[in-house]
Amino acid sequence: MNAQLTQFLLSGLTIGAIYALVALGFAIIYNASHVINFAQGEFVMIGGMATVSLLQFGLPLLLAIPLAVLAAVAAGMALERFAIEPARGASSVTLIIITIGASILLRGLATLVWDKKLHTVPSFSGDTPIQIGGATLLPQSLWVMGITLVIVLLLGWFFGRTLIGKAVLATSHNPVAAQLCGINVRFVLFLSFGLSAGLGAVAGILIAPITLTSWDVGVMLGLKGFAAAILGGLGSGVGAVVGGLVLGIAESMGAGYLSSAYKDAIAFVIILAVLFFMPSGLFGKKSADRV
Amino acid sequence: MTTSQVSKSFKKLLPISALVAAFAAPAWAQDAIKIGAFLSVSGPAAFLGDPEQKTLELYIEKINAAGGVLGRKLQLISYDDSGDAEKARTFAKRLIEQDKVDVIVGGSTTGATMAAVPLVEAAQVPFVSLAGAVVIIEPVKKWVFKTPHTDRMACEKVFTDMNERKLSKVALISGTGGFDKSMRAECLKVAPTYKIQVVADETYGAGDTDMTVQLTKIKNTAGVQAVLNPGFGQGPTIVTKNFKQLAVNLPLYQSHGVASKEFIKLSGDASEGVRLPAAALLIAEQLPDSDPQKKVVVGYKQAFESKYKQEVSTFGGHAYDGLMLVVEAMRRAGSTDKAKVRDAIETTKGYVGTGGVVNMSATDHMGLDLSAFRMLEVKKGVWSPVK
Amino acid sequence: MKWMTPRTGGLALLAALVLLLPLGMVNNYWYEVAIQVGLNAIVCIGLNLLIGYAGQISLGHAGFFGLGAYGSAILSTRYGVPPALAIVCTTVAVAFLALLVGRPILRLKGHYLAMATLGMGIIISIVIVTEDKFTGGPDGMSVPALTLFGLEVAGERVWYWVVAAALVITTALALNLIESPMGRALRALNGSEVGARVSGIDATRAKVGVFVLSAVFASIAGSLMAHYSGFITPGKASFFHSIELVAMVVFGGMSSTFGAIIGAMALTLLPQLLTVLKEYEMVVFGGVMVVTMIFFPRGFLPSLMLLLARKRK
Numbered sequence: 001m002n003a004q005l006t007q008f009l010l011s012g013l014t015i016g017a018i019y020a021l022v023a024l025g026f027a028i029i030y031n032a033s034h035v036i037n038f039a040q041g042e043f044v045m046i047g048g049m050a051t052v053s054l055l056q057f058g059l060p061l062l063l064a065i066p067l068a069v070l071a072a073v074a075a076g077m078a079l080e081r082f083a084i085e086p087a088r089g090a091s092s093v094t095l096i097i098i099t100i101g102a103s104i105l106l107r108g109l110a111t112l113v114w115d116k117k118l119h120t121v122p123s124f125s126g127d128t129p130i131q132i133g134g135a136t137l138l139p140q141s142l143w144v145m146g147i148t149l150v151i152v153l154l155l156g157w158f159f160g161r162t163l164i165g166k167a168v169l170a171t172s173h174n175p176v177a178a179q180l181c182g183i184n185v186r187f188v189l190f191l192s193f194g195l196s197a198g199l200g201a202v203a204g205i206l207i208a209p210i211t212l213t214s215w216d217v218g219v220m221l222g223l224k225g226f227a228a229a230i231l232g233g234l235g236s237g238v239g240a241v242v243g244g245l246v247l248g249i250a251e252s253m254g255a256g257y258l259s260s261a262y263k264d265a266i267a268f269v270i271i272l273a274v275l276f277f278m279p280s281g282l283f284g285k286k287s288a289d290r291v
Numbered sequence: 292m293t294t295s296q297v298s299k300s301f302k303k304l305l306p307i308s309a310l311v312a313a314f315a316a317p318a319w320a321q322d323a324i325k326i327g328a329f330l331s332v333s334g335p336a337a338f339l340g341d342p343e344q345k346t347l348e349l350y351i352e353k354i355n356a357a358g359g360v361l362g363r364k365l366q367l368i369s370y371d372d373s374g375d376a377e378k379a380r381t382f383a384k385r386l387i388e389q390d391k392v393d394v395i396v397g398g399s400t401t402g403a404t405m406a407a408v409p410l411v412e413a414a415q416v417p418f419v420s421l422a423g424a425v426v427i428i429e430p431v432k433k434w435v436f437k438t439p440h441t442d443r444m445a446c447e448k449v450f451t452d453m454n455e456r457k458l459s460k461v462a463l464i465s466g467t468g469g470f471d472k473s474m475r476a477e478c479l480k481v482a483p484t485y486k487i488q489v490v491a492d493e494t495y496g497a498g499d500t501d502m503t504v505q506l507t508k509i510k511n512t513a514g515v516q517a518v519l520n521p522g523f524g525q526g527p528t529i530v531t532k533n534f535k536q537l538a539v540n541l542p543l544y545q546s547h548g549v550a551s552k553e554f555i556k557l558s559g560d561a562s563e564g565v566r567l568p569a570a571a572l573l574i575a576e577q578l579p580d581s582d583p584q585k586k587v588v589v590g591y592k593q594a595f596e597s598k599y600k601q602e603v604s605t606f607g608g609h610a611y612d613g614l615m616l617v618v619e620a621m622r623r624a625g626s627t628d629k630a631k632v633r634d635a636i637e638t639t640k641g642y643v644g645t646g647g648v649v650n651m652s653a654t655d656h657m658g659l660d661l662s663a664f665r666m667l668e669v670k671k672g673v674w675s676p677v678k
Numbered sequence: 679m680k681w682m683t684p685r686t687g688g689l690a691l692l693a694a695l696v697l698l699l700p701l702g703m704v705n706n707y708w709y710e711v712a713i714q715v716g717l718n719a720i721v722c723i724g725l726n727l728l729i730g731y732a733g734q735i736s737l738g739h740a741g742f743f744g745l746g747a748y749g750s751a752i753l754s755t756r757y758g759v760p761p762a763l764a765i766v767c768t769t770v771a772v773a774f775l776a777l778l779v780g781r782p783i784l785r786l787k788g789h790y791l792a793m794a795t796l797g798m799g800i801i802i803s804i805v806i807v808t809e810d811k812f813t814g815g816p817d818g819m820s821v822p823a824l825t826l827f828g829l830e831v832a833g834e835r836v837w838y839w840v841v842a843a844a845l846v847i848t849t850a851l852a853l854n855l856i857e858s859p860m861g862r863a864l865r866a867l868n869g870s871e872v873g874a875r876v877s878g879i880d881a882t883r884a885k886v887g888v889f890v891l892s893a894v895f896a897s898i899a900g901s902l903m904a905h906y907s908g909f910i911t912p913g914k915a916s917f918f919h920s921i922e923l924v925a926m927v928v929f930g931g932m933s934s935t936f937g938a939i940i941g942a943m944a945l946t947l948l949p950q951l952l953t954v955l956k957e958y959e960m961v962v963f964g965g966v967m968v969v970t971m972i973f974f975p976r977g978f979l980p981s982l983m984l985l986l987a988r989k990r991k
Contacts, residue, residue: 083968405820
């Protein structure tokens with residue numbers, strides 16, 4: 001039984017790390033612009049699919065990965081420049097619909113640029129499972145968890161110690177004040193979208209060897225990443241990571257001990273529960289509306 | 292004119308003019324035989340519809356080049372339902388009412404097919420479905436036929452093989468997709484007949500990326516001897532990979548839903564030793580020359596692969612069979628009269644297709660038996676027949 | 679012209695259009711398309727009241743549509759309830775559910791509300807797919823035909839009149855609502871919720887009321903669709919369908935009941951007209967949504983009309 005629990009935990013942590021990366025992407029964009037980017041999942045997809053094509057062209061993995069991430073970053077910046085920027089000041093309903101439209105557009109483009117089939121990416125360091133306390137773990141899972149940890153630490157350093165990072169934080173607290181301090185708010189937005197896209201792409205590339213990738217892999221991942229972000233508290237980086245891990249483990253345990261048929265529903269039940277009882281999530285700030 | 296008046300007249304003109312513009316039918320030879328099709332070329336079932344579409348286009352072109360049927364050319368009118376049964380229904384209606392097709396070959400998924408069934412029955416148009424569930428032809432519907440093997444046959448073939456290997460305690464793991472659920476239900480139904488006991492029954496979501504939880508539960512089930520994965524799409528690949536990861540040392544059977552080289556490519560060496568029931572098309576070159584299907588499957592494989600530069604798939608093969616059945620029926624009936632064609636399809640005997648040898652009857656609108664399925668196993672990364 | 683208010687003039691025009699359209703119909707397929715447009719329009723009118731007038735959002739309305747379809751289907755298939763009664767019972771049940779769920783959900787605003795409705799819609803869709811003993815699962819289930827006063831309602835031409843009547847009635851109800859005190863309360867709400875509350879409007883009651891009404895419209899449309907097509911699949915309750923509905927409302931013009939109808943018409947006809955461009959359908963659809971919301975946030979058609987009207991001046 002213990003081995004079974006360990007197995008569930010390990011697979012929960014693996015997928016949880018991916019949710020965490022996606023949720024971080026949501027958090028960063030939300031912080032900078034108060035936009036919920038429904039197209040976040042598509043960056044995950046772009047990361048994975050771009051890597052597949054680059055590998056097909058014969059590039060080595062070490063080169064394909066950064067290029068794929070760059071492709072996603074470019075897509076993220078394009079999204080900001082052409083879809084979000086022109087609609088600044090619009091209501092949140094409008095912005096939501098714009099990002100939903102953008103995600104459909106990106107998926108449509110994906111079917112044209114690539115195809116509708118499933119693709120695989122080779123694991124970074126082979127497929128020999130590692131035995132841990134009666135459970136097995138793929139080496140790729142270690143990569144997923146390891147790189148997520150490194151990224152979280154890097155982001156913490158970025159936001160806490162670098163000037164640009166602090167500028168982004170300042171913009172999220174109060175854009176007008178930030179502008180008055182001389183911060184180029186437009187640039188911050190641009191950067192945030194690019195950064196989130198990059199995060200999403202990394203998540204997509206990390207998970208592709210385990211779960212395969214295709215043109216529509218971003219839909220569910222995006223929604224669940226969003227659920228994790230809400231669980232952790234929209235706008236909180238720590239919340240996003242914790243939310244992602246908790247969601248991953250909850251799904252795993254739920255599927256293992258309750259019902260594997262309703263596994264997908266777990267994320268959405270959690271969303272509703274959080275929104276009804278604890279809208280600011282685990283780590284979010286309680287918001288107050290100015291009247 | 293004021294805004295509201297403009298908008299009101301606009302409202303009146305818009306629908307009429309749009310409809311007229313859209314349905315100005317392309318000019319075509321008046322006497323072409325119209326083959327209608329609604330397929331899931333895009334959307335979640337795209338790897339069904341895409342080879343089906345390509346196959347129909349390829350072979351209609353070939354037939355026309357060879358002189359057509361009954362001295363007339365064939366014209367393909369096909370629509371993409373994106374895997375949506377409602378759209379499939381609307382397109383089926385369009386084919387029947389607007390395009391006035393002579394026959395329909397299509398319905399990539401069971402949902403799309405079943406949505407169209409009431410229409411073809413009411414309009415009395417022969418319809419050959421390319422979907423798998425047994426419910427399409429059971430109970431038999433006068434105007435509905437199908438070419439793919441049923442999911443029940445797949446269960447029976449697997450269970451027969453399990454009997455030979457003396458495996459009787461089986462765990463099922465399936466997804467929430469239509470194909471998965473239908474095949475799982477059929478397997479549960481026929482298991483007792485083959486003295487198979489289902490000791491575990493796990494499910495995963497259609498887009499799930501990790502089945503280690505379910506497989507761990509199966510691994511820990513007392514007495515389990517084999518695992519069957521009635522599945523379709525990406526699920527079975529992940530199940531197979533997780534299977535290896537967890538070192539579940541049991542025979543693993545997949546369904547004909549993943550009978551393709553793609554499956555081996557995506558699962559990597561985890562697929563070694565996996566068995567499944569498949570149409571002979573998958574092992575075309577390995578068939579002995581004496582095999583009745585060899586000529587047909589090798590011919591189809593070469594034609595498809597040389598034109599499209601992509602692997603042939605059993606789904607495309609079903610479309611080939613569907614088209615040929617219809618064309619042969621028209622030739623035998625000597626006309627395109629819908630009732631006569633229907634009767635001719637129903638009396639098809641000894642038609643050798645990619646799926647098997649077809650013998651239809653008034654009570655059997657599919658015409659394949661268990662021998663149409665070959666039990667295959669992945670040996671050294673290649674599909675090989677099980678001796 | 680004083681008598682040409684949207685309420686009387688527009689409604690009369692709609693009725694006239696609906697009565698005259700059959701003269702232009704070539705075959706049953708055209709009726710089929712008209713019926714699909716009509717059903718989508720009914721849902722959109724309700725959704726428009728919620729999004730356009732009350733300023734809320736729902737990314738899960740296909741869930742109500744699906745519940746309406748499956749509720750009526752299950753009652754009439756598995757429990758032998760006469761279809762007409764099944765539709766009524768289902769509508770009442772969905773109204774009740776919307777009331778139950780609406781109160782907590784509508785306390786939320788903006789993207790929280792969007793996410794909650796999204797979650798609700800997806801949960802409904804998952805339940806429909808999973809409980810296959812009732813619903814037939816992903817492959818769908820058959821639905822018996824509707825019988826009214828002993829006569830079977832079947833065939834495109836007959837259903838055209840049923841749906842047309844439902845559409846006209848729904849439009850009349852919506853227009854009535856907008857002009858009523860409830861409607862004014864909704865519009866005040868849209869402007870500023872705090873302001874509305876301060877003015878004495880029971881914001882929660884107004885919001886929940888319009889939510890329930892829009893759910894009821896969606897449910898009725900779903901039930902009608904089930905009995906019309908004779909076969910339903912869970913796809914109709916999917917997230918993507920919810921997005922399609924929102925796109926229709928947004929495209930046709932929020933805060934315009936007739937705009938909602940136009941939006942439904944445009945986006946229902948689009949896949950039929952674009953069959954040659956099937957590869958590009960998603961790109962076009964997504965692109966349309968993005969462009970419309972950036973440049974025509976009040977909806978594509980009203981902005982176009984305004985542009986045309988300005989040019990004439």
